[in-house]
Amino acid sequence: MDVTKEDDPEIETLRQELDWLLTDQVHKVLEEISSILWECSRRLPTRPGHDESKSLVMPQRLLLSCTNGSNGSVKCVVTLKGDRISDGDISFKHKQGKDNHVYKTSINPEVTWKLQQVQDATNFLYSAINIIEEQDDRTGYTSAKQVILLLDRVIDSLNQGRSALAFPKRKSLEELVYNRNMQTLRPSVPNHVALSFYVHASKLILSVYHLGNNALTHQLDIISRNQVECSVQWLNEAVMLFTLALQRCQQLKDKVCLLQQCDNGS
Template sequence: KTVRREDSSPQKIILNSPNNATSALNLKSIVTLRGDSIEGAELQFKHKQGKEHNIFKTKLKDGTLWQLPQIRDAGSHLCNAIEIASRNDANYEFKSVKEVSLILDELMESLLKCRQSLSLPKRKSINELLESQNLLVFTPPLPGDVAVSFYIYTSKLVLALYCLHANSQNKSEKIEITQRIQVEAMVKWLNDAIIFFTLSLQQCQQLKDKLMAVSEILENP
């Protein structure tokens, strides 16, 4: 079982510049988040056409989704952690401290993967940005010298916009990022999830430390 979009209520979120910083591109966005997908998004930013900067507006095509695999992965790791914790019934008697310790190690590994899925987004290369099918879900289409990416960073939903430039060298064309700006918003349930994963890891570690202390006392009375 994983995070299912139909189990979640849609949430409209306004993305703002970090620390209310201003940008020449004046990027603005309103998105509708539901589970592990963005099911609606409106973007607005200044785009240079010739010598002038004009306001460019676009949105996700109706019926299309921008998947957020970080949330899906965190949900999968959480389900795995629940399976580990529920592996034995309530009446099961553990045979040794080592047996409990091994289960705690396995549980902590899954919980750590939960937290890392949200807190350590994979940085995309320029080629990955340009080849992403997500860039095709906007109407009107994004300008050819612009790429965007939605991702999760801890408890925040982030939209990054990249300005691109084709640099011709030695008869080959190299795409470079000339500017990167972002807007973001804190998502409460993501923040709650990060806190839950962190506290769960701490409690598992505390239990493991106590078990090790008891084990040493029993082995060296």
């Protein structure tokens, strides 16, 4: 007599492992992921209603410099706290007529420069935390599909949060010129210059763009770009914790998906 799929002892063992995973292990792994995310939240701006005493976000005085070690044409010293840059001094060389001049400007301490990337990463982080903490299945989950859908939502939020820090979006020329953060500079920079602070993984970067009319298109274009940067430890730690949480989510999802194949009733 042939052994049917239902009677296959190997299949039955896999089903039992899936049941054990759903009833006993999923919530433990989610608690571990939640702990990682709360640790990550200590590196990012605190949300209202959360304990600020656990936050590691402190004002830091940072010197941004050229990566090649040269003096460069841009110098910058700023104070960074979370998603805000304040109390900054910036100088850069720019051409006026036939001569090169050093132009100096400062960030108005009363009107800080906001890093939207950090704010976006914070929003996505807390979204992932809320998705996990909204679950009330300490006695176990009823199906693999239920867990996979939950993990997909968490993974989506974490991917967007990490990407906000690790992969800055390229700004258009219009976005550079009309960036509202430029209003924090005193004195204002010349009309043919645009500044942009942004985050790239563990680094804070300042790019200075010199603009001019393109001889071919007769439109405003970027003539040159100079940048200075500085490594920021808490940014590096935040990206690493996002990555760790994503890995744990994916490992759990892969295991559930594998075991689901032997449980068509899920």
